[in-house]
Amino acid sequence: MGTEKNCSICNKSNFRVLHSPKEKIYGGRFHIVQCKNCHFVFTNPLLSTEELSRFYPQNYYSFIPKQGNSLFPECATLKKKIGRELKTLLLKEKYNYSFKTEPFIPSLLRVFLPIYRYFATEVYPRNRNDGRLLDIGCGCGEYLAFLKQLHWDIYGIEVNEKAAMYARKNYCLKVICGEVFDAGFPDGFFDVITLHHTLEHISSLLETLKEIHRILNKDGEIIISVPNIWNWERMLFGKFWWAWDIPRHLWHFSPVSLEKLLKKAGFGKIKICYQADMYDFPGNIKNMLRDILQNQPARINFLCEQDKLRFATKYLMAPAGVISALLGISEQFVVFAGKQHKDELTFKREREDI
Secondary structure, rough: EEOOOOOOOOOOOOOOEOOOEEOOOOOOEEEEEEEEOOOEEEEOOOOOOOHHHHOOOOOOOOOOOOOOOOOOOOOOOOOHHHHHHHHHHHHHHHOOOOOOOOOOOOHHHHHHHHHHHHHHOOOOOOOOOOEEEEEEOOOOHHHHHHHHHOOOEEEEEEEOHHHHHHHHHEEEOOEEEOOOHOOOOOOEEEEEEEEOOHHHHHHOOOHHHHHHHHHHHEEEEEEEEEEEEOOOOHHHHHHHOOOOOOOOEEOOOOHHHHHHHHHHEEEEEEEEEOOOOOOOOOOHHHHHHHHHHHOOOOHHHHHHOOOOHHHHHHHHHHHHHHHHHOOOOOEEEEEEEOOHHHHHHHHHHHHHHO
């Protein structure tokens, strides 16, 4: 366990403490600090990968197998059928995939597609005709299994051995247990690399981004989804914000700080999108109640379970989610980026010299 002495973005060492919350599962106090120079926010002390592994319980959500990885599942209800067809339309019209099946009532569904885009929790790569893709932090492999059906040549990286084994055994996926450095991929090997709610967990932040840059081909794309520290919920709930999740979340990104890090690692062509889904909102209430009613954790967990409150967060809070996404203060954001080519870097240096 080591105290971070320099900011990962600007290398300055002048920080201020924002909060000092207790870890929710095992106890222990950590500091959430902000660089006074560039305003990047992160957790101190900074844990290594080995130290951090102790703070992941066996029932951590990404280690638990989930259902629903089929491309065209059988749907028993009209609601599920509409959801499936909207997903198919999204894959066709936004991500350029082609399917033989035609959705029912297509003209009506297209009316809802712009709204559905905001609430789609999974982000997909654009169709590249049998491209090669790596998902870092792939968990039990459901996302990769879905992409495999879209004819991607897929690979996964997962630090949890049980989750990696489940992905290999149940979906026949090429999943390596460890970090991206352990895999030894050749230069320019992948067309797309995805990190969905993974980057905030990685201790070697800049080194990982540089390794991703190395193994991404020159026209490749990186897709990163993370919690948004500029979220209005963080401003309202402060130290009870659901996404602090110390010490598992080591880094707390804003669109600006993540863009700076990506540029520092050699990426460009950066595009940022905001997601309107408010699935994690009950986590704020849970954290606040845990602080007030410290002797009733089981009851609080039961009352504030995200899946049980899904109707409220998905439908009743939908207007708040859409407005938050339009204003750039939603729960999460997604970044798409590509490699900066040598001519772009040369042009940038020439501009800096003027």
